[in-house]
Structures are given as structure tokens and as C-alpha cells.
Amino acid sequence: MNLTHAILAALLYIVAAPVLAGLLAGVDRIISARMQARIGPPLLQPFYDLFKLFQKERIAVNKTGHFFLLGYLLFTIIAGVEFFIGGDLLIVIFALALGSVFFVLGAFAAGSPYSHIGAERELIQLMASEPMLILSAMGFYVATGSFQVHDIWSRPDLLIVILPGMFAGLVYVLTIKLRKSPFDLATSHHAHQEIVKGITTEFSGPYLAVIELAHWYETILLLGFLYLFFAPWPWLAVLALAAVYFLEILADNTNARLYWQWVLRSSWIFTAVAGAGNLVVLYYLSRGGTP
Amino acid sequence: MNIVLFLILFPLAMAGLIALLGGHVGLRTALVKIGSGVVAIGALVLLALNLQGETQWLRFDWPWLQKAVLGLDILVTLILLVIAVRGRQITVTALVIAQAALIGMTEFGGHAHAHVEAPLFIDSFSMIMAHIVGVIGGLIVWHAVGYMPHYHHHHPEVPGGQRWFFATIYLFLGAMYALVFSNHLSWLFLAWEVTTLCSFLLISYPRTPEARHNAFLALRLNMLGGVAFAGALLYLAKTGGPFALSEIIRSAPASMLVPVLLICVAGLTKAAQMPFSAWLLGAMVAPTPVSALLHSSTMVKAGVYVFVRFAPLLQNTVMGLLLALIGVTTFLFASCIAISQSNAKRVLAYSTIANLGLIVTCACVGNPQAVWAAILLIIFHAVAKALLFIAVGSAEHSIGSRDIEDMEGLIERRPKTALAILIGIAGMFLAPFGMLVSKWAAIEALMKSHPILPVMVAFGSSATLFFWSKWMGKILSTVKGPPPPHGPVSMEEKNAMFFLSLLTVGLCAAWPFISSLSIKPFLLSYYGTAVELNRVTIVIMSSMLALIVALPLSLLYKGEKKLRITTPYLSGANVLERDLFTASIGGTKPLAIRSYYLTEFFAEGRLTRMGLAATIALLAALVMVVKP
Numbered sequence: 001m002n003l004t005h006a007i008l009a010a011l012l013y014i015v016a017a018p019v020l021a022g023l024l025a026g027v028d029r030i031i032s033a034r035m036q037a038r039i040g041p042p043l044l045q046p047f048y049d050l051f052k053l054f055q056k057e058r059i060a061v062n063k064t065g066h067f068f069l070l071g072y073l074l075f076t077i078i079a080g081v082e083f084f085i086g087g088d089l090l091i092v093i094f095a096l097a098l099g100s101v102f103f104v105l106g107a108f109a110a111g112s113p114y115s116h117i118g119a120e121r122e123l124i125q126l127m128a129s130e131p132m133l134i135l136s137a138m139g140f141y142v143a144t145g146s147f148q149v150h151d152i153w154s155r156p157d158l159l160i161v162i163l164p165g166m167f168a169g170l171v172y173v174l175t176i177k178l179r180k181s182p183f184d185l186a187t188s189h190h191a192h193q194e195i196v197k198g199i200t201t202e203f204s205g206p207y208l209a210v211i212e213l214a215h216w217y218e219t220i221l222l223l224g225f226l227y228l229f230f231a232p233w234p235w236l237a238v239l240a241l242a243a244v245y246f247l248e249i250l251a252d253n254t255n256a257r258l259y260w261q262w263v264l265r266s267s268w269i270f271t272a273v274a275g276a277g278n279l280v281v282l283y284y285l286s287r288g289g290t291p
Numbered sequence: 292m293n294i295v296l297f298l299i300l301f302p303l304a305m306a307g308l309i310a311l312l313g314g315h316v317g318l319r320t321a322l323v324k325i326g327s328g329v330v331a332i333g334a335l336v337l338l339a340l341n342l343q344g345e346t347q348w349l350r351f352d353w354p355w356l357q358k359a360v361l362g363l364d365i366l367v368t369l370i371l372l373v374i375a376v377r378g379r380q381i382t383v384t385a386l387v388i389a390q391a392a393l394i395g396m397t398e399f400g401g402h403a404h405a406h407v408e409a410p411l412f413i414d415s416f417s418m419i420m421a422h423i424v425g426v427i428g429g430l431i432v433w434h435a436v437g438y439m440p441h442y443h444h445h446h447p448e449v450p451g452g453q454r455w456f457f458a459t460i461y462l463f464l465g466a467m468y469a470l471v472f473s474n475h476l477s478w479l480f481l482a483w484e485v486t487t488l489c490s491f492l493l494i495s496y497p498r499t500p501e502a503r504h505n506a507f508l509a510l511r512l513n514m515l516g517g518v519a520f521a522g523a524l525l526y527l528a529k530t531g532g533p534f535a536l537s538e539i540i541r542s543a544p545a546s547m548l549v550p551v552l553l554i555c556v557a558g559l560t561k562a563a564q565m566p567f568s569a570w571l572l573g574a575m576v577a578p579t580p581v582s583a584l585l586h587s588s589t590m591v592k593a594g595v596y597v598f599v600r601f602a603p604l605l606q607n608t609v610m611g612l613l614l615a616l617i618g619v620t621t622f623l624f625a626s627c628i629a630i631s632q633s634n635a636k637r638v639l640a641y642s643t644i645a646n647l648g649l650i651v652t653c654a655c656v657g658n659p660q661a662v663w664a665a666i667l668l669i670i671f672h673a674v675a676k677a678l679l680f681i682a683v684g685s686a687e688h689s690i691g692s693r694d695i696e697d698m699e700g701l702i703e704r705r706p707k708t709a710l711a712i713l714i715g716i717a718g719m720f721l722a723p724f725g726m727l728v729s730k731w732a733a734i735e736a737l738m739k740s741h742p743i744l745p746v747m748v749a750f751g752s753s754a755t756l757f758f759w760s761k762w763m764g765k766i767l768s769t770v771k772g773p774p775p776p777h778g779p780v781s782m783e784e785k786n787a788m789f790f791l792s793l794l795t796v797g798l799c800a801a802w803p804f805i806s807s808l809s810i811k812p813f814l815l816s817y818y819g820t821a822v823e824l825n826r827v828t829i830v831i832m833s834s835m836l837a838l839i840v841a842l843p844l845s846l847l848y849k850g851e852k853k854l855r856i857t858t859p860y861l862s863g864a865n866v867l868e869r870d871l872f873t874a875s876i877g878g879t880k881p882l883a884i885r886s887y888y889l890t891e892f893f894a895e896g897r898l899t900r901m902g903l904a905a906t907i908a909l910l911a912a913l914v915m916v917v918k919p
Contacts, residue, residue: 061859062769071838078835088828090731095835098721101760108764111700112859113884119764120887123757130753131746134734138745141738201860261892268750276746283742 006085013084013220014077021216022046028249035253050212056205061110066207068106073214075099080221086150089137096133096221099214100126103199110202118199122186124260128267129173133225135275139166140228142282153231160229160240165278167229171244172270176263177222179215180248182255183263193257294340295349295413295472298333298421302326302465306458313454320436323457327432330464334425337418346816348409348474356410360481361398367484368394371514374491380507386514393521402528407535410475415813419666419805420471420596423673426794427588428464430787434681435460435580437783441688442578449497456496460584463489467589471596476527476534480520483557483593487513490590493581494574505573512570516560523553536600540817544604548917551604554597555614555655556910562594562647565621565906571644575636579684582636586643587677592669595647598654599665603817606657609916612741617909618651619747624902626754631890635683635693638758639676642719645751646672652744653733659814661736663822666810667802668733674798675718678791682711685780685788696885701766708780709766711788718795720759721839731832754893761886768884799836803829 025046033040060066079095082088100122107119140152143162152159160167176183181190187198200211223241230237258266305326313319341347368391375383413421439453463486470482487510495506526532526549533539539547563571571591575582585591598605598614605611625645632638646668653665685708686701687693701709730752737745798805806824814821861872861882874880 058854059857060854061857063854063856064767064769074838075835078831082831087831088731088825090734091828091831094730097756098835098839101721101756104760105764105767108761109767109769110859111769111884112861113882114860116764116768116884120761123760124887124889126760127753127757130756131749134730134749134752135746138734138738138742138749141735142742147735196860196862264892271750272746276743279742279746 009084009086010081013080017080017220018213018216021219022050024219024245025216028245031246031249032253035249046212050209053209053212054206058206059204060207061112061202065106065109065202066210068102068109069203069207069210069214071102072099072106073210073217075102076214076217076221080217080224083149083221083224086148086153089140089147089149089152090134092149092221093130093133093137096218097126097130099218103211103214107199107202112202114196114201115199115203117195118186118197118201121260122199124264125176125183125186128183128264129176131268132169132173132271132275135271135279136163136166136170136225139163139275139279139282142279142286149228152228156232158230158232158236162282163229163278165274165281167226169271169275169278170226171247172274173267174222174226174244175248175251176267178219178248180252182251182258183267184252184257185260185263188257189252190257294333294337295411298330298337298425299465299468299472301333302330302461302468306461306465309454309461310458313458319454319457323432323436326461327429327436330432331426331429334422334429337413337421337425341413341418345812346412346414349411349413349472350409357477360475360478364394364477364481364484367481367488371484371488371510374510378503378507380511383507383511383514386511386518390514390518390521393518393525397521397525397528400525400528402531405527405531405534407475407533409535409537410478411472412474412537413472414816415809416599416666417471419670419809419813420592421468423588423592423670424464424467424471427673427677427791428467428584430790431580431583431588431677431681432457432460432464433783434583434787435578435783437781437787438580438684439578441781445688446497448499452496456493459489459492460580463493463584463589467593470593474536476524476536476539479536480524483520483561484517486561486590486593487517490574490585493585494577496577496581499576502576505570505576508573509570512560512567515567516557519553519560520557523550523557526550526553540600540603542604544608547604548608548610551601552610552913552917555601555605558594558597559614559617559651560594562591562598562651563644564594564617564648564651565624565644566903566910568621568625568644572637572640575640579680579687582639583677583680583684586639586680587673591643591647592673595650595654595665595669598651599662599669602654602657602662602665604657605655610913611655611657613909613913613916615652615655615740615744617906618648618653618655619744619751620902620905620909621645621648622652623648623747623751623754624898624905626751626758627893628895628898630754630758631888631893631895632758633695633886633888635686635695635698635762636680638695638762639679639683642755642758643672643676645755646676646719649733649748649751652748653736656737656740656744658736658739659818659820660732660739660822662817663806663810663814664732664736666813667806670805671718671798674791674794675715678711678788678795679715679719681784681787681791682708682715685784686712689780695762695765698762698766699884700769703769707785708788711792712766713763714792714795716759716763717839718798720755765886799839800833803833 023043026043029045030040030043075095076099079092079099082095083092104119104122107115137147141147143159144152144155146152179187181188187200188194200208203211226241226244227237230240305322309319309322312322368387371387375387443449443451466482466485466489470479470486473479473482491506491510494509495502527534532550533542560567574585605614622645625641625648629638629641629645632641650665650668653661653668683693686698686705689705689708690697734745734748737748803824811821871879871881
């Protein structure tokens with residue numbers, strides 16, 4: 001991928017990702033409403049919300065916390081740009097983690113008990129999901145011999161065929177990353193199970209809007225990860241992503257929040273079995289069955 | 292290359308001088324300060340003289356030299372024997388005697404000891420190590436000058452022995468220099484034993500029963516390594532194998548299995564790897580400079596040094612894989628245990644054990660890329676860990692506690708110390724250390740070996756994310772108003788914190804240069820190939836590092852007039868002050884926030900037992916694989 005293409009891809013991501021993710025959030029809210037026997041908001045409601053938040057008064061508990069939010073947004077965008085220009089998957093993953101760490105630090109710095117609990121829980125979620133993300137990069141490496149997204153998506157073969165465990169594992173931790181029940185420990189859309197508003201308790205107005213925006217960038221990036229499994233067949237990819245997202249909504253509306261112990265243990269075990277299992281099988285197959 | 296001799300002999304001379312003249316406080320302080328400067332500058336001069344990083348050999352025409360080394364060896368053994376017998380330590384005594392017997396059989400058993408052409412040498416890796424020893428060691432000594440009077444002030448029960456304390460530290464630095472410049476294995480062994488002896492003396496410095504107990508624990512475990520090392524020497528003597536490091540590395544790996552394994556076991560003990568890790572946790576009873584020294588520039592780095600040296604012999608061998616598994620198991624378990632710790636020094640100790648595990652893993656995988664990662668890890672870990680220990684020691688003085696929970700809001704109470712801790716933590720797990728090396732380089736390199744290694748790294752590194760982030764969060768948290776500061780921080784402590792912070796930040800910018808100037812020549816001389824970094828990767832990495840450095844600076848930004856400051860949400864019943872609230876049953880209550888330590892999930896005892904069981908099983912497997 002040459003420089004012009006890279007710049008175009010980066011710009012496209014920066015502009016299009018929030019639009020796509022906002023629409024997705026709109027669809028999400030309509031489907032969720034139908035599952036709860038409601039009509040639901042209009043499709044563009046997430047955008048109205050975002051614009052309104054940006055217009056609100058700036059209120060904060062201290063002067064420093066929201067700088068960390070800037071770090072959250074910035075590093076999430078960097079992660080996405082690195083991904084969509086075809087860069088190194090591991091760099092994508094740790095830029096994303098770095099963004100989340102900034103988010104957590106912002107919540108800690110607020111010095112409020114509710115945002116503090118939310119921050120600790122967000123860290124648990126990070127710890128639960130991080131290994132699977134890294135493992136998926138390893139899976140792509142074993143399958144294609146490269147960590148470069150560019151090399152992975154230009155492969156002619158369908159990677160889901162040899163990396164089914166990785167795909168399953170990623171879908172599992174996607175629930176954590178998308179803040180869907182039963183894994184929405186840090187903050188949730190379901191008021192009935194929430195400790196105030198978790199990690200976002202002390203952020204309001206424009207600061208809350210920044211968090212929402214960063215989350216939208218993150219969502220598109222994560223869906224990009226899943227896309228790689230179907231890259232040669234775009235239509236199949238879109239269908240698969242739609243199905244996965246529908247499943248996430250379904251899980252969100254049919255489950256209550258779990259204990260953190262369950263979230264951490266189950267995702268580490270799932271990662272070890274599906275992710276690492278897939279990796280080890282692939283390793284021995286690639287060596288012609290001679291360990 | 293007289294500078295090499297100077298670097299080894301100068302600290303030894305300083306040790307002697309301080310021991311002789313150190314009774315006078317002013318004179319001692321001046322000596323120690325000048326000495327620390329010379330040690331640091333000497334290491335930098337080495338860089339200027341040998342910028343090309345060519346390997347150079349030092350030959351000596353003195354036939355008595357080898358006998359002198361042997362004599363010193365016997366002297367050290369005798370001292371250890373006296374210590375063990377006087378301490379009524381049966382195991383240590385037995386180990387010392389066993390080691391003496393092995394060395395005796397090596398030297399006087401009638402085996403013609405292989406001749407070593409050049410007993411000392413210098414190449415780019417020993418130069419990197421020399422810088423770590425000199426610059427970081429020098430800064431720690433400088434810091435100790437300011438710290439020790441405070442220490443004795445706060446611990447009146449500890450008998451003042453600063454004269455011997457500083458003499459021992461210089462002896463330690465001299466031994467470390469000798470260790471990294473030795474080509475002759477018996478010389479390396481002598482330096483190895485001296486570091487064991489020095490660490491014992493320094494850990495037992497507080498003279499309490501706990502310190503004594505922990506010092507003997509350290510001695511016991513390290514002597515175990517010493518016996519293994521002596522066994523390697525005997526094996527080499529019996530089989531007529533080479534005694535020069537340079538020749539051992541060029542030998543066929545199959546012919547060197549036994550001595551390499553034995554020396555690696557010695558390396559495991561010194562690098563505090565499971566199952567030998569207990570001593571490093573005990574070592575924190577000693578004053579802060581000792582911890583800083585043991586954890587960053589000396590001792591544990593001697594352990595990983597031999598692994599990096601033997602990396603070509605370990606590459607693609609079953610032995611290498613098993614040793615790498617010990618390292619990665621240590622990394623995973625120590626990282627998980629660190630989550631449950633609230634004592635800052637224990638967190639640092641477990642993170643040292645974990646990071647050394649990662650270094651051992653990379654070195655044992657042994658491909659050029661993994662060794663590249665291992666060396667970068669050694670550098671970054673030394674700088675960041677020295678900074679963290681010194682900053683935590685300083686915080687301990689000013690708030691009277693080393694518990695992380697008591698560091699709440701340190702950013703307001705002690706902004707400079709807090710910033711130093713934040714830079715240190717960022718250096719350990721964000722930039723440059725954690726994300727750049729432990730995740731990216733290590734995982735990419737380990738993928739070329741067995742996939743179970745990077746999988747365990749992935750789990751372990753997500754645990755490190757947890758405990759470092761919550762510590763940072765605690766420091767940044769602004770719950771309490773600033774209470775009055777406890778005690779002043781000495782000028783020397785501030786200097787050391789400042790320069791180490793600067794070094795940590797500077798490494799973010801300098802790592803591509805270190806890679807191409809120092810690590811690349813070493814890899815070329817070892818493997819004939821080197822790691823070529825992708826330019827785009829360097830650019831992206833460096834700009835991210837710059838951003839991380841720049842973001843804390845934005846804390847200085849005071850503007851934004853439109854912002855309205857309010858109190859945090861406390862269920863609708865704040866009192867005027869921000870950390871008080873009206874409770875539901877009435878009355879004003881102070882707000883208190885405590886972090887998650889997940890002590891049942893990541894239980895220290897259970898995880899330690901699991902780690903010990905796994906690593907002991909791996910050691911047993913190693914013995915089965917390597918049959919002499």
C-alpha cells in the first residue's frame with residue numbers, strides 16, 4: 001500500500017467510522033427496543049444525542065481528568081488508522097489498550113467512588129479481553145506468516161476455515177468490548193443493573209460525547225478485526241458481521257450482568273481453549289504433524 | 292583497552308579506600324560522591340572510545356594472574372564459610388563446602404585446565420551492560436549518599452555501618468564490571484561469587500532477625516546456583532572443554548549441553564526465577580538503594596547476562612524451550628501475583644521477577660529477534676526499575692508509608708515524586724518498555740518458537756496492565772486535600788530521580804539508535820544477521836511515544852475558562868468539602884476509596900505454589916533431557 005492510499009484510507013476511517021458506528025448504534029437501539037416490545041428511537045437518534053452532548057455546558061470535578069479522555073480518543077483513532085492503512089496488528093492492539101488505559105486513568109483522576117469502581121471494573125474487562133485480541137493476531141500470523149493487516153486481507157483463502165477458534169474467541173470478547181450484557185461491568189446501557197453510571201459517572205456534556213465518539217471508533221475497528229476472517233468474500237463478511245452483531249444485541253437483552261469473577265475466568269478459559277487451542281493445532285499442522 | 296581494567300579496579304579501590312578512611316563522615320561522603328561520578332563517567336568514556344562496538348580482547352603476560360584469581364576464589368569461599376558457620380546455617384555450610392570441593396577438583400584434580408588466550412574482553416553487549424552498571428549504579432550510589440542519613444534517622448535501631456555499606460556497594464559494582472568483561476569462565480565465576488557475597492552483606496544490613504533470615508535465604512538460593520556453576524567448571528575441566536566464553540559459544544550446542552545447563556541454572560537463581568524467586572522478595576528488607584541496585588543494574592542482571600551470552604546455544608533446542616518455559620511461567624505467575632499486592636515494594640519485586648522471566652524467555656528462544664528484544668528489555672527495565680525504587684523510597688520518606696493505598700492523590704501532595712513514579716510506571720508498561728518490547732517485539736520474536744510461549748506472554752502482559760494502571764490511578768486520584776508533607780527529600784535523592792526520569796523519557800527517543808549502534812553489531816557478531824526494523828513501524832512507534840510523553844505535560848495547562856468545577860457525585864449528599872458526605876443514617880462521614888486487589892482470585896499463596904510446582908517439574912524435565 002503506497003503513501004497516497006494510506007492517507008486516503010486513514011481519512012476515510014476518520015470520517016466514515018463515526019457515521020457507520022452511529023448508524024449501527026441507531027439500528028442497535030431500534031432492534032433492542034423491538035426486543036423489549038417498544039417502538040424505539042429514530043435511526044439517527046445517536047447523532048442527535050452526540051450533537052446535543054457537545055453543546056452542553058462543560059462541568060467537571062477537576063481540571064485534569066478530561067485530558068485523559070483526549071488520550072482515549074486519540075489512541076483509539078491511531079489504532080483504527082494503523083489497522084485500516086494495513087499496519088502491524090500488534091501495534092493496533094496495544095494502541096487500543098493504551099487508549100483504554102487513558103480512559104481508566106481519567107476516571108480514577110475524578111476521585112469519585114462510583115467512577116473509581118467503574119475504572120477498576122474497566123481494568124478487569126481489559127484484562128479479560130486483552131489476551132484474546134493478542135492471540136487473534138498470533139493466529140493471523142500463523143495462518144499468513146505476517147502481522148501486517150495488509151498481507152492478511154490480501155490473502156486469497158478464507159481464514160475463518162482455519163481459524164474458527166480464533167473467530168469464536170473474538171466474538172466472545174467482543175461482548176466485553178461493545179459493553180454488552182452479561183459482560184458490561186464498567187458501564188452499561190441498562191439502568192437497572194448499574195452502579196450509578198460506572199466509569200462514566202463523572203463525565204458529562206462534551207466529555208461524555210468524546211467517550212461515545214471514541215467508543216464508536218473502537219466498534220468499527222473491532223468489526224474490522226472480524227472482517228479479516230472473511231476478507232476474500234466481502235458479502236459473506238457483511239452477512240457474518242450482521243449476524244454477530246445481532247447475536248450481541250440478543251445477548252445484551254436476554255442476560256443480566258455477571259460477577260466480575262465469572263467474566264474474567266470465563267473469558268480467560270474461553271481464550272485458552274478456543275484461541276490457544278486453535279493456535280496449537282495450527283502450529284502442529286503447519287509442521288506436518290511432527291511435533 | 293586500559294579503560295576496562297580501570298572500570299573493574301576503580302570501584303574495588305574505592306571499596307578499599309572507603310573501608311580504610313570511611314570513619315570520617317565528611318571524607319566518606321566526598322569519596323562516595325566522587326566515586327559515583329567517576330564510575331558513571333568511566334562507562335560513558337568507554338562508549339566514546341569504542342563507538343564502533345568492535346570486539347576487543349585483553350591478554351595478560353602475567354603467569355601469576357590465574358593463581359591470584361584462584362587465591363581470591365579461595366578467600367571468598369572462606370568468607371562465605373565463616374558467615375555460614377557463624378550463622379549456624381547447615382544448608383549454606385554444606386553448599387559452600389560442596390562448591391569448594393567442586394572448585395578444588397577442577398583446579399587440583401589433575402585436569403589440564405584449558406588455556407584462555409584473553410581472559411577479559413569487550414563487545415557491544417558487555418558495553419551495554421557496563422553502561423547499565425556504571426550510569427545507573429552510579430546514580431543509585433549518589434542517591435544513597437542522601438538517603439542513608441534519612442534511613443538511620445527513621446530507623447534508630449539499626450546500628451550505623453555506612454562505612455561498610457558503601458564499601459560493599461563499590462565492591463559490588465567492581466564485581467559486576469568484572470562479570471560483564473570476563474571471557475575466562477573462572478574469572479566470571481569469581482565475580483559471580485562476589486556478587487552473591489555482596490548481596491548477602493547488603494540484605495543483612497538492618498541487622499534485624501528478619502533481615503538476617505532473608506539474607507541467608509538469598510545466600511542459600513544463590514549458593515545453589517554457585518554450586519551448579521562450579522559443577523559446570525568441573526565438567527569442562529574433566530572433558531577438556533574450553534574455558535573461554537567466546538569458544539564455548541562457538542562450540543557445537545550438543546557438546547555443551549551439560550555446562551550450559553548448569554550455568555543457566557545458576558542464572559535462574561541469580562535472576563530470581565521460579566522456583567528460586569523467594570530471595571528477591573525477602574531482599575526488600577534492606578534500605579532502598581540496595582533494592583534499587585539489586586533489581587536494576589546488578590545481581591539479577593548478572594543472571595540474565597549469562598542467558599543472553601548463551602542464546603545461540605539455546606536456540607532451537609529442547610533445553611532452550613524448557614528454560615524458556617520456566618521464564619514464561621515465572622512471568623505469568625509473578626504478574627498475576629502482583630495484582631494482589633498493595634505494598635509498593637512487593638509490587639516492584641514481583642514485577643522484577645516477571646520481567647526477568649520475560650528476558651529469560653526471549654534469551655532462551657535465542658533467535659536474533661528474540662535476543663534483540665531481550666537486550667532492550669534489560670536496558671529499559673534497569674532504568675525504569677531504578678527510578679521506581681528510588682521514587683517509592685522518596686515517597687515513603689514523605690508520606691511515611693510504602694502502601695499503594697496511602698499514595699492516594701500523591702500528584703497533589705508530592706507532585707515531583709508522583710511524576711517520577713508515573714514516568715517509571717509508564718516506562719515499565721506503556722512506553723517504551725511494555726508496549727514496545729514486551730508486547731510487540733517479544734511476541735513477534737516468540738512466534739518463531741513454540742506458540743505456547745507467546746500465549747503465556749499475552750495472558751501475563753494483560754495482568755501487568757491491571758496492576759500498573761490501578762497504581763497510576765491511585766496516584767492521580769484526587770480524593771483528599773493535600774495534607775502537610777511529612778519530611779524533606781534530600782538533594783541527592785532529587786538529583787537521582789530527575790536524571791533517571793530524564794533517562795526513561797530519553798530512551799523513548801533513543802531506542803532506535805541504541806538498537807542500530809549497540810544491539811545490531813552484537814547480533815551481527817553472534818549470528819551474522821541482525822534485526823532490520825521496519826521504518827514505518829519506527830515512525831508510528833516513536834510518534835505514539837512522543838504523544839504519551841506530551842500528554843502528561845498537558846496537566847500543566849491551567850486554562851479553559853468555560854469549565855465549571857463541581858464536586859463528585861456521592862449519592863446526592865455532599866458536604867462542602869469534596870471528601871465528606873452525609874450518610875443515609877445521618878452524620879458526616881469521610882469518603883474513602885480502596886482499590887481492587889482481587890486477593891482471592893489472584894491469591895499469592897496458591898499462585899506461588901502453582902508456579903513452584905510447574906517450574907520444579909520443568910527443571911526435572913531438563914535433567915531428564917540433558918544426560919551427560
